[in-house]
Amino acid sequence: MKGIVFTSLSDMVCEQFGMDTWDDILELAKPSSGNYPVEELHGLVKAMSNILKTNKNKLYSSFGEYLAGVFVKKFPGFFTESTSTFELLMNVDQYIHAEVRKLYPDASLPKLDGVMSNNRKMTLEYESKNSLSYFAVGLIHGVARYYKEKVSVAMDHLKADEGEHVMFYLNLE
Numbered sequence: 001m002k003g004i005v006f007t008s009l010s011d012m013v014c015e016q017f018g019m020d021t022w023d024d025i026l027e028l029a030k031p032s033s034g035n036y037p038v039e040e041l042h043g044l045v046k047a048m049s050n051i052l053k054t055n056k057n058k059l060y061s062s063f064g065e066y067l068a069g070v071f072v073k074k075f076p077g078f079f080t081e082s083t084s085t086f087e088l089l090m091n092v093d094q095y096i097h098a099e100v101r102k103l104y105p106d107a108s109l110p111k112l113d114g115v116m117s118n119n120r121k122m123t124l125e126y127e128s129k130n131s132l133s134y135f136a137v138g139l140i141h142g143v144a145r146y147y148k149e150k151v152s153v154a155m156d157h158l159k160a161d162e163g164e165h166v167m168f169y170l171n172l173e
């Protein structure tokens with residue numbers, strides 16, 4: 001995973017729980033520095049879950065929502081180019097992540113296939129060896145917050161050979 005992911009996780013914990021808590025989490029997870037395989041993110045979230053006594057899926061989701069706010073500041077164009085949550089989500093795979101890949105050729109990105117049924121309903125199919133579907137849930141809520149919309153997310157976990165394969169059912173409220 002890229003440095004921006006880890007920097008943002010440490011920023012979120014330091015802002016919300018203080019630097020001492022982040023030190024405790026690092027102490028418990030012992031990530032190596034420099035290179036960040038996804039296992040290190042999973043290790044940090046596991047340590048956060050122990051220390052903060054919070055469910056891991058909830059933590060991935062909070063972090064996704066927080067990171068969406070970081071993306072709004074760092075890549076505002078992706079947000080102003082779309083006018084709604086669904087429009088941005090339809091653009092993630094083919095456009096936004098494609099641009100991200102140009103910036104960071106070694107980025108580890110999921111497959112995200114969106115299908116709109118109507119203006120209020122869409123499905124988003126997530127497939128990734130990184131198993132970060134709850135992180136995706138948080139990103140979706142963070143994007144909805146930007147457009148001042150409320151989107152409910154239901155999930156269906158499909159069979160995956162490696163990582164996760166999830167169907168998201170999104171409803172604009």
Ligand code: HEM
Binds near residue numbers: 003
């Ligand atoms: C402006 C918007 C966005 C930008 C700039 C962006 C950029 C990125 C970046 C830089 C990474 C990290 C890649 C790595 O560390 O190797 C990432 C990962 C990811 N992105 Fe996006 N992203 C955006 C929107 C979204 C949205 C709306 C979703 C919602 C479903 C999403 C889903 C994910 C997921 C789930 C990952 C984790 C990797 C994985 O599961 O395989 N992204 N994205």
